[in-house]
Structure formats: C-alpha cells, structure tokens
Amino acid sequence: MHSLLFPLIFAAGLSSCRLFETPAIPPEPLHIHVLSVGQGLSVLLEQNGKFALFDTGPGGAGLEDTLRNRGIDTLEWIAFSHSHLDHTGGFFDLAAPIRQKKLHIRQIYYSAGENRTLYGDSALRQAQNSGIRTGERRQFDTLAWAAPHQFKILYPPPYENTNENAASLVLQISNGEYSALLTADLETPGEKSLLATFPSLKTDLLQVGHHGSNTGTSFAFLSKIQPGEAVISAGKRNPHGHPAPEVLQKLSLILGDTSKISRTDTEGTVSFTLSPAGLWKRKQ
Numbered sequence: 001m002h003s004l005l006f007p008l009i010f011a012a013g014l015s016s017c018r019l020f021e022t023p024a025i026p027p028e029p030l031h032i033h034v035l036s037v038g039q040g041l042s043v044l045l046e047q048n049g050k051f052a053l054f055d056t057g058p059g060g061a062g063l064e065d066t067l068r069n070r071g072i073d074t075l076e077w078i079a080f081s082h083s084h085l086d087h088t089g090g091f092f093d094l095a096a097p098i099r100q101k102k103l104h105i106r107q108i109y110y111s112a113g114e115n116r117t118l119y120g121d122s123a124l125r126q127a128q129n130s131g132i133r134t135g136e137r138r139q140f141d142t143l144a145w146a147a148p149h150q151f152k153i154l155y156p157p158p159y160e161n162t163n164e165n166a167a168s169l170v171l172q173i174s175n176g177e178y179s180a181l182l183t184a185d186l187e188t189p190g191e192k193s194l195l196a197t198f199p200s201l202k203t204d205l206l207q208v209g210h211h212g213s214n215t216g217t218s219f220a221f222l223s224k225i226q227p228g229e230a231v232i233s234a235g236k237r238n239p240h241g242h243p244a245p246e247v248l249q250k251l252s253l254i255l256g257d258t259s260k261i262s263r264t265d266t267e268g269t270v271s272f273t274l275s276p277a278g279l280w281k282r283k284q
Ligand SMILES: [Zn+2]
Pocket: 040, 041, 084, 086, 087, 185, 210, 211
C-alpha cells in the first residue's frame, strides 16, 4: 500500500466507526416505595435490583413478608432516622431471616446526633451480633448508592446531640435533575435549622415530617422547599390524629392540588419513580 494512502484510509475508517457507536444507556430510575406499615415510617428504595431501607416501621407490621414477597434477599443498607420504635421496631422482626441467612444486610446507618433510646441501642447490638457493619451519619455525609443518584444526609448538624425526633436523619435523594426529601420525624425547630444551612433547598417529593403532625411542616418550610408531591406515612385511624387537618390544609395551599398529597393510611403503600426525566407517582 502507498505510504500516503494508509493514514487516509485509517482516518476514514475511524470516522465511519462513529456511525455505529451505541447510544448512551439512560440510567435506571429509582423507585421510592413508602410502605404501608401502620403508624410509623419505612421507605424502600429500589434501583436495578438493588434495595435499601430508610427506617423499618414498627414491629409486627409485616416488613419481613413485604421483603420476601418482593423477592428481596439483600439490602445494601438500612438507615435508621432515629431510634423510636415506630421507625426501628420492624428491624427486630428481621432477626430470624438474618439468622437463617435468608436476608443479607450489608450496612446499617444511624443518626450521629441522637442520644439513643434503649430500642436504638438494642437494634444496633442485634445488628453487630449478626455481623452487620454499623456506622453513624450526620450532615454532609453520603450513603452509598449507584450513579446517577446521590444520597446526602442534610440533618442533624455536626454539633447537634439531642433526643428523639429532633435528631432525625434527613435524607436527600437526587439525580441532579429531580430530588426527594425524606425528613423522618423532623419538627419545626429542625426545619428552621435545615433551612439555615441550606437556604435554597427545594424538593420535588417531600416525605412529610412526623407523620403529618402539627409539630412540623410549617408554612415557612413548605413555601421555601416548594414540593411538587407530598407523601404522609401514618396509621389508619391512629390515636394521634395524624395527619393533622392544618398540615393537610397547608399542603393543599402549597401544592395547589389535593391529588398531590399521598397518604399510606388511606392508600396503603405509595410508590414514586425518580428519573432524570422527572418524578411521578406509580400505580400499585
Ligand atoms: Zn415517628
């Protein structure tokens, strides 16, 4: 071959190869299932066969069955927002499948800002006795997950060391375009502190704090973060009257449409899909 022709043919070959480049595969969407666990909170996260739990709901709410029925044998992690039984109790129901090696949990995260209750201590002890790694998390930490989703802890602040609801881990899930905010049992003082640190915080989906109690979800908080969808986890006819009528009223005003308020007490498990194309509620 003529020595001048070869580079020309080689370059032509390279450019024609570009025609056959495979297009970028869009990332798998993330599914956010706010489980029907009665009066408590448990959010199952799912992406491309990977699963994790933000809180486990109260004991006896059927978490073990839920995981088995969905064919889940591995959880990347469980994050406990705080150690109240309505958020940690379901973990004790998982003792048998963990012992029988039917359920594998890679990691447990818990709030670093909490003076833990006895339940929290015994959940962590049970996890450690089962050989599960445990680690504390606080503001600015992240939880492991696959791209493009980022799991960032926005609360509690580094200096905080407090009790119960006020120590709630707040988790922001974002794919760079759309986001969800899980606030666990955060109440109004925590909302203020959160906005002081993240004044431009916005969210597409809000898990309404403290089961819709009137101790949280202030108008100031809602009007700042401007959720597009809201979901409340509460038990059917619970004795606390959650969600409070005034919280529902504030949500209606901000969301502009009551169909954007989802409730586990009236609908059962509520699922959303978060993708770079948007956030939408899934039909069960
Ligand atoms: Zn709670």
